[in-house]
Amino acid sequence: MIIQFICRAILLGVPLLFGSVGEIVTEKSGHLNLGIPGVMYVGAISGIIGSFFYEQACGNDIAKMNALLAVLIPLLCAIVGSVIMGLIYSFLTVTLRANQNVTGLALTTFGIGLGNFFGGSLTKLGGGEATFIALTKTSGFFSTKLPFADKLGWFGDIFLSHDFLTYLAIIVAVIVGFVLNRTRVGLNLRAVGESPATADAAGINVTRYKYFATCIGSAIAGLGGLQYVMAYANGVWTNNAFGDRGWMAIALVIFALWKPSVAIVGSFLFGALCNANNYIQGLGTATQELFKMLPYVVTIIVLVVISMRKRREFQPPAHLGLPYFREER
Amino acid sequence: MTKQPAIELKNITKRFGAKVIANNNVSLTAYHGEVLSILGENGSGKTTLMNMISGIYFPDEGQIFVNGKEAVIASPKDAFGFKIGMIHQHFKLVDVFSAAENIVLGIDGGKYNLKKSTEEIKKISEQYGFDLDPEKKIYSMSVSEKQTVEIIKVLYRGADILILDEPTAVLTPQETAKLFDVLRKMRDDGKCIIIITHKLHEVLSLSDRVSVLRKGEYVGTVNTAETSESELTEMMVGKKIDLNIERSDPKDPQDRLVVKDLDCINRDGVAVLDSISFTARSGEILGIAGIAGSGQRELLEAIAGLQHISQGDILYNDPKSGKTENLRDKTPVQIRDLGVRLSFVPEDRLGMGLVANMDIVDNMMLRSYSKGRSAFLERKAPKDLAMKIIKDLEVVTPGASTPVRRLSGGNVQKVLVGREIAASPTVLMVAYPVRGLDINSSYMIYNLLNEQKEKGVAIIFVGEDLDVLLELCDRIMVIGSGKITGIEDARTVTKEQIGLLMTKTGEEE
Numbered sequence: 001m002i003i004q005f006i007c008r009a010i011l012l013g014v015p016l017l018f019g020s021v022g023e024i025v026t027e028k029s030g031h032l033n034l035g036i037p038g039v040m041y042v043g044a045i046s047g048i049i050g051s052f053f054y055e056q057a058c059g060n061d062i063a064k065m066n067a068l069l070a071v072l073i074p075l076l077c078a079i080v081g082s083v084i085m086g087l088i089y090s091f092l093t094v095t096l097r098a099n100q101n102v103t104g105l106a107l108t109t110f111g112i113g114l115g116n117f118f119g120g121s122l123t124k125l126g127g128g129e130a131t132f133i134a135l136t137k138t139s140g141f142f143s144t145k146l147p148f149a150d151k152l153g154w155f156g157d158i159f160l161s162h163d164f165l166t167y168l169a170i171i172v173a174v175i176v177g178f179v180l181n182r183t184r185v186g187l188n189l190r191a192v193g194e195s196p197a198t199a200d201a202a203g204i205n206v207t208r209y210k211y212f213a214t215c216i217g218s219a220i221a222g223l224g225g226l227q228y229v230m231a232y233a234n235g236v237w238t239n240n241a242f243g244d245r246g247w248m249a250i251a252l253v254i255f256a257l258w259k260p261s262v263a264i265v266g267s268f269l270f271g272a273l274c275n276a277n278n279y280i281q282g283l284g285t286a287t288q289e290l291f292k293m294l295p296y297v298v299t300i301i302v303l304v305v306i307s308m309r310k311r312r313e314f315q316p317p318a319h320l321g322l323p324y325f326r327e328e329r
Numbered sequence: 330m331t332k333q334p335a336i337e338l339k340n341i342t343k344r345f346g347a348k349v350i351a352n353n354n355v356s357l358t359a360y361h362g363e364v365l366s367i368l369g370e371n372g373s374g375k376t377t378l379m380n381m382i383s384g385i386y387f388p389d390e391g392q393i394f395v396n397g398k399e400a401v402i403a404s405p406k407d408a409f410g411f412k413i414g415m416i417h418q419h420f421k422l423v424d425v426f427s428a429a430e431n432i433v434l435g436i437d438g439g440k441y442n443l444k445k446s447t448e449e450i451k452k453i454s455e456q457y458g459f460d461l462d463p464e465k466k467i468y469s470m471s472v473s474e475k476q477t478v479e480i481i482k483v484l485y486r487g488a489d490i491l492i493l494d495e496p497t498a499v500l501t502p503q504e505t506a507k508l509f510d511v512l513r514k515m516r517d518d519g520k521c522i523i524i525i526t527h528k529l530h531e532v533l534s535l536s537d538r539v540s541v542l543r544k545g546e547y548v549g550t551v552n553t554a555e556t557s558e559s560e561l562t563e564m565m566v567g568k569k570i571d572l573n574i575e576r577s578d579p580k581d582p583q584d585r586l587v588v589k590d591l592d593c594i595n596r597d598g599v600a601v602l603d604s605i606s607f608t609a610r611s612g613e614i615l616g617i618a619g620i621a622g623s624g625q626r627e628l629l630e631a632i633a634g635l636q637h638i639s640q641g642d643i644l645y646n647d648p649k650s651g652k653t654e655n656l657r658d659k660t661p662v663q664i665r666d667l668g669v670r671l672s673f674v675p676e677d678r679l680g681m682g683l684v685a686n687m688d689i690v691d692n693m694m695l696r697s698y699s700k701g702r703s704a705f706l707e708r709k710a711p712k713d714l715a716m717k718i719i720k721d722l723e724v725v726t727p728g729a730s731t732p733v734r735r736l737s738g739g740n741v742q743k744v745l746v747g748r749e750i751a752a753s754p755t756v757l758m759v760a761y762p763v764r765g766l767d768i769n770s771s772y773m774i775y776n777l778l779n780e781q782k783e784k785g786v787a788i789i790f791v792g793e794d795l796d797v798l799l800e801l802c803d804r805i806m807v808i809g810s811g812k813i814t815g816i817e818d819a820r821t822v823t824k825e826q827i828g829l830l831m832t833k834t835g836e837e838e
Contacts, residue, residue, distance in 0.1 A: 184441040191423050198421040202435030203406030
């Protein structure tokens with residue numbers, strides 16, 4: 001049962017990991033993208049749209065489907081969808097210097113609405129009486145396990161039995177951490193988020209960095225949405241099922257102190273906390289809800305601890321949430 | 330010895346919006362192997378002009394020649410390409426980065442290797458006699474260390490044309506002397522140094538030639554050896570002005586404000602004031618000197634009742650009743666009614682004293698609104714006061730109903746000080762009252778303070794320009810890291826002594 005609990009925690013944690021790593025990249029450029037829940041939602045529905053039409057094109061016959069295409073099409077669709085959301089956000093906040101909080105919240109509302117709209121349309125297109133779309137075949141390709149995982153007992157179950165997006169999430173988090181801390185691009189990006197005027201005077205193209213960080217961050221976050229529908233929900237799309245995972249990803253950014261490596265551990269911890277209520281015997285409905293609060297309680301505790309420690313390295317990027325205009329006097 | 334021109338500006342014009350002309354038809358030349366001072370008052374367009382050389386702004390008209398060839402400098406990156414480096418007045422450094430990270434920031438190409446860069450930085454430091462730990466984080470650095478990082482940053486990029494914007498504004502006299510030594514070394518190395526300043530004695534001690542700007546226009550260039558302070562002032566201001574501040578001896582000084590063992594702890598739990606004890610006497614100007622952020626602001630706010638005091642007493646001897654009151658237990662309004670006035674000019678001038686969007690009359694009412702008896706506001710008296718201040722202090726404004734944010738810094742300051750003086754205070758506290766003001770306005774403020782002193786007001790003056798403190802004040806109290814490091818007679822003490830006191834506690838810790 002413990003093994004099952006750990007696997008479940010990892011499965012639940014992966015969307016959060018994608019979301020928070022994407023948000024970390026964005027926030028390092030000084031942009032607080034509160035649109036991440038919407039971006040993840042759009043990433044999920046874009047993947048669904050892609051795979052829906054691919055399954056239709058193959059006549060819903062699993063024999064005709066190519067494993068590589070079945071994975072690549074939703075993957076690309078999710079990335080394209082979320083990058084478009086990132087572009088909308090960066091155009092509004094970087095180029096037009098709109099208020100980041102308002103833009104982000106609007107984008108979240110927009111993204112969820114868009115997802116539900118297309119979710120509804122696809123349900124109709126698919127015919128039938130169901131209120132959801134089931135793409136179990138594509139999902140099957142996504143959750144293909146490593147062939148030798150079953151033979152290795154508990155070790156195989158915990159470390160090798162996951163869908164490939166889980167491994168991708170960890171790899172992305174490690175790469176992002178490396179780029180941020182060990183490369184020139186990362187140094188420049190952090191400078192843009194800390195002090196755009198400094199970066200500008202040092203000859204860094206601030207606008208370009210902000211655009212790229214926001215769009216790449218959105219793409220990563222969008223994959224979180226895709227992993228949720230394809231691996232966690234077994235390819236079943238139901239409107240609003242994604243829930244508040246986007247907000248949890250943003251909370252995780254704070255929990256992780258803007259460090260992708262901490263986000264890896266944090267996301268699995270959050271996943272475990274979200275899930276703990278199912279594994280503790282004898283909980284009433286009310287106590288279950290209390291348990292679901294745990295991730296947020298932990299985030300608040302972390303915030304309190306950080307503000308007491310006052311280490312400058314643990315603070316958010318100094319220019320987070322503020323627009324930058326060079327000729328402002 | 331023929332010198333090669335490093336930078337030539339020809340007929341440069343820069344406008345902000347349709348009306349503001351920051352630079353109008355400016356032409357000047359700077360040579361390799363010399364220090365050129367750009368002298369001018371605040372708002373005369375010095376910084377704007379230099380920002381065009383370093384690529385922050387782009388000129389609307391005119392040409393820039395670098396090493397004899399016409400150059401288009403559209404971005405800071407272009408400027409680096411022409412080996413031009415600028416050290417800004419407000420440091421452009423990332424606080425959470427180390428010195429080395431800041432120095433290599435934004436450099437293209439080459440492998441990212443912080444260790445190798447650190448070695449190179451150490452080499453540059455040794456070459457010019459800097460003292461810098463490349464791994465130290467910026468936020469734990471002193472102001473002069475930060476400046477060192479800025480200078481090494483441009484040297485690391487191989488700049489041989491260096492522009493420094495008011496580099497000494499935040500330095501102690503000792504640090505200034507050290508900086509000037511370094512700059513002279515660079516000049517002898519063949520580099521072209523351009524330094525923006527409005528301090529005349531610095532111009533005279535450091536530079537080879539001086540170019541003067543006034544209200545965005547180029548006035549002329551003179552060789553430093555052939556000029557004098559009064560000639561430069563005349564070029565800068567456009568008319569002859571008397572640079573001496575009259576200082577009368579205090580008449581019948583009485584202890585007005587006695588501060589005893591004052592301790593103050595700020596929000597973060599850090600002690601900002603540590604057993605401060607001093608006496609402010611009537612008819613006397615007490616100057617407060619110290620590196621910015623040493624506790625000056627907290628001290629004044631504590632006296633005005635705006636800062637929580639953890640320990641100590643502030644005793645006020647009321648001249649009317651002769652009674653002694655402890656200000657510690659009083660609210661800001663009670664303190665103000667006793668005649669203790671705070672005129673505070675933080676960096677953001679309109680932060681605490683005036684409301685930027687309200688007009689002059691309404692700002693006058695901020696002090697008097699509670700006096701009216703009827704349900705409606707009494708507007709007549711404040712309006713008369715506003716008109717009087719505008720007339721007496723020569724405030725340049727379209728009228729009394731102009732929002733104060735539209736006024737220039739000097740005029741805003743006149744309105745603020747005028748209002749505080751009109752309430753005939755017995756203690757007047759001013760912090761950086763001339764920051765950002767031109768020479769004329771500065772001297773008007775000094776004269777106002779002197780008038781108040783004659784009237785028997787106890788004045789506490791927090792200043793940054795030591796020359797002014799030495800000329801204006803009767804006694805100078807030096808604060809270092811929240812402690813008093815000395816109280817000296819301003820008539821006998823020297824600038825170097827004050828400078829030593831300013832850094833005293835810093836070195837002990």
